Amino acid sequence: MTVELGHFALVLALALSMVQAVLPVLGARRNDDRMMAVATPAAFTVFALIALSFAVLTSAYVLSDFSVQNVFENSHSQKPLLYKFTGVWGNHEGSMLLWVLILSFFSALVAFFGNNLPPALKANVLGVQAWIGTAFLLFIVATSNPFARINPAPIEGRDLNPILQDIGLAIHPPMLYLGYVGFSVCFSFAVAALIDGRIDAAWARWVRPWTLAAWLFLTGGIAMGSYWAYYELGWGGWWFWDPVENASFMPWLAGTALLHSALVMEKRSALKIWTILLAILTFSLSLLGTFLVRSGVLTSVHTFATDPGRGLFILAILVLFIGGSLALFAWRAQTLEPGGLFQPISREGALVFNNLFLTTAAATVLIGTLYPLLLESLTGEKISVGAPFFNLTFGPLMIPLLAAVPFGPLLAWKRGDILAVAQRLMLAFFIALLAVAVVLYQTSASGVLAAFGIGLAVWLMLGALTDLALKAGIGKTSVHVMLQRVVGLPRSAFGTTFAHFGLGVTLMGIVCTSTFATESVLVMKPGDTVAAGGYTLRFDRIDPVKASNYNEDQGRFTILNSAGREVTDLLSSKRYFPVRKMQTTEAGIKTFLFSQLYVSLGDPGKDGGVVVRVWWKPWVTLIWLGAVVMMVGGGLSLLDRRLRIGAPAKARTLKARVAA
């Protein structure tokens, strides 16, 4: 009975969502306050119903109710409890339910906190949210119903894909979806403004925190996904330019651009129309990401099921929302009032520079991702656009952007003085040059690229710190006053510093790992040793172990330091899951400060030995630590609930200074 109540709640949510999609928007057009007021309770009710539905599905998983097809196909009674929870979204149907759950949750948040929004804006935003919700609920009910039943019920399930039986599944998809779906709010605000033909003063104040929150989660989701792939797939790589990864990376690039342009819009009322377009593009890329991953166009671990009907449905949703919103933009954009003016060399100008490069980068990734797909569907020819393409296109785009990052926060609003800013950044620049020189000296000519990469990372980090130091008034006041001022700085100032610093940290990790990593593949017998990154790895033995739903061959290793003393032990294993007849590799990873020793167990050799891959990954954890630092920056900025006003620099500053 309870299972069916969840099923019914889902269908009822669809019906209510349709009401929420129609009445408030009509009300806003007719200035009818009562019709607009429907949006708020509708958003709450839809969220409550979907939450009920999700809870019912979760309980079916936890109680191993195999009369639910979805549970039968993706669960197993002997599965550890955590994976019974996470298994709910470790499959196509459940993950779509999670998607709409998050969407309805965000709608409910807008409804709850939106009392200070103009009623028409609120009604339109919630209406557009309901359009998205209705489309996805229809999709779920028509093609991907998680509540399909089996009678008679099987006694045991088919288990969850072993690769997904990992703590990563508990974090990566929810975070990624919070990011993807978070941008839906920005999208709804943009479309609402286009429908209404006006941009309210509160618009940017609302869009920026939503962008920040979505960006924060997306950053975390991508970083977690990257780390998960790194330790689970056993290849030691952290980014593969795989289409599925690109699918999440494109909205991140566009979202980062949106974050900065929304900043200009909130503080300076400039770049309004551009921001609206970016909001549309960012969510469009999120939808595209969902489409690419969910439709089965791309086959990967993320493709839980392939079904052409679903693909067509998602394609229709895609065309409707992306095509529709862009058409609406083309039609209505000129009715919007353009924002304030500024000179090319100014904080606004720097942010436009950032936007141009980020959107171009996103477009590059888009081409690299879609071109092979299009070519294959048109001509049947299979080509692979891999790392070389992206290194040649994406890389050169990033270098000027990253080099420019420290300048941005130091420039004044409206009109800036680039020479003055350059002077202030001198110290950071020289230290970065020093870093380049040191690396070149240490590695000889082979490390030229690495040296410049590290220099760029140092430049980014020091540039971010310079900004903070200048805000504290370095060189102008005593240390005591400086500290006081630092404490008094708004959180968003720290947010900028952290985010830009984190970018440098990530870059440092990427450069160091890519250039200085060592790899060895060899057959090891018990007692054999191999050197890696100043340590020695000794293979001890293989222990067979039986767990509740898999058998495992645990390879036991010991790590010795340069003096030959045992430092720690390391466990790397191969697991066999009998239900799915699948094998997974559990890489053995030991972290030494920021570097990692990564051991992946291969197949057993003929003479009792086993193939072992050993990587030394210098400073690899910085890649993800940097992302965490960026997230902290985003969080700090999000917590700063002041109104943001950017004061413009006065024209002819010199004259004003003389006059003063």
Add this chain to the structure above:
Amino acid sequence: MVFWISAALLTVGATLLVLLPLTRRVREPVSDNQYDVEVYRDQLLELDADEQRGLIDHISGEQARAEIGRRLLKSAKAAEADKAVVRPQKSAMREWLTLATVLAIPLISWGIYTKIGSPDLPAQPLAERLSRPPDQNTPAELIARAEAHLTLNPDDGQGWEVLAPIYLRIGRPADAVTAYQNAIRLNGDSVQRQLGLGEAMTAAADGKVTPEAEAVFKHALQLDPKDMRAQFFIIDGWMQQGKLTEARDLIRKLLVEAPADVPWREQAQAALTRLDQEISGDAPDVSDVEKAGPDASQVEAAAGMSSQDRAQMIENMVAGLAEKLKQSPDDVEGWERLVRSYVVLNRPNDAIEALARAKKVLSADKIARLDGVAEDLGLKGELGDPEKD
């Protein structure tokens, strides 16, 4: 019933929540531009605060204040103008939409649900299913119950013993292996358990008699040297490994030792013939037959047994086949085999006679096929038209 009541309550509740605002009067409506005015006012206050905190210097503050002030004035003017906009309190359209909503929510939800839902199917959590009285359980559930019991009492040898053959029958050989191993560990060694274990191991390897399984069968044979099943599995394994001579010798020994009327005799003899052919290079492939030819000395050398025994055995087999074809003549493969055997035994006349007999009973397409075989075997020229009678 409980479900329908709950569903109805959900529907009514949801509909009411949405409808409430449609019937309730909204307090004095405020123009959107008035909201802008409020935002700009807040911004001005914030600007003062920032200036006091020293985040913005005085000159910049003045600039910003001027900018915001301009926007504020503009919005305030627009808000004043908005007061003239009529906001409908009564609206025919709204009333129609209210009615439509009241109808739409239950119609859509119940319409879709009754089409796709299974309202009568109760939830079936596994623990609850397994705690029902056993006579209400399906076989699968009974197995699951036994498994649950054995997880808690892993030393119940009897339980493993019962479960093991069931696993094997329902196609879970890997579990059957574990179950048999546990049964042997707990209940002691026995031919039946060893046989089951070996069989399960073979099934788990997709029918391949692995060296481990062979060892198990050999162990079973030590317990009961007369056991036929163990020997058959061993023969099977040898054949898979290509130890054809060993396999053939064992079959031969079994055939000699066994009473004349054992049910497996015919099958064993067929296997023996096949093995003989393969060993001598006479694979069923016809071209091979031609190439190698029925070289008696070769066959004999490979056989490693007295030619008398061997000839006798083959004669027996061929006679058996001929007899069988008398009983059930519509068997083109049987005829084919018989003709081939005669050729291999260098008895062309018998071969031709067999062909003629076959042609009397077989249909045209089967005769054509047989003719093809005859031609391959070089019988064509010697074969006249079938007797017409």
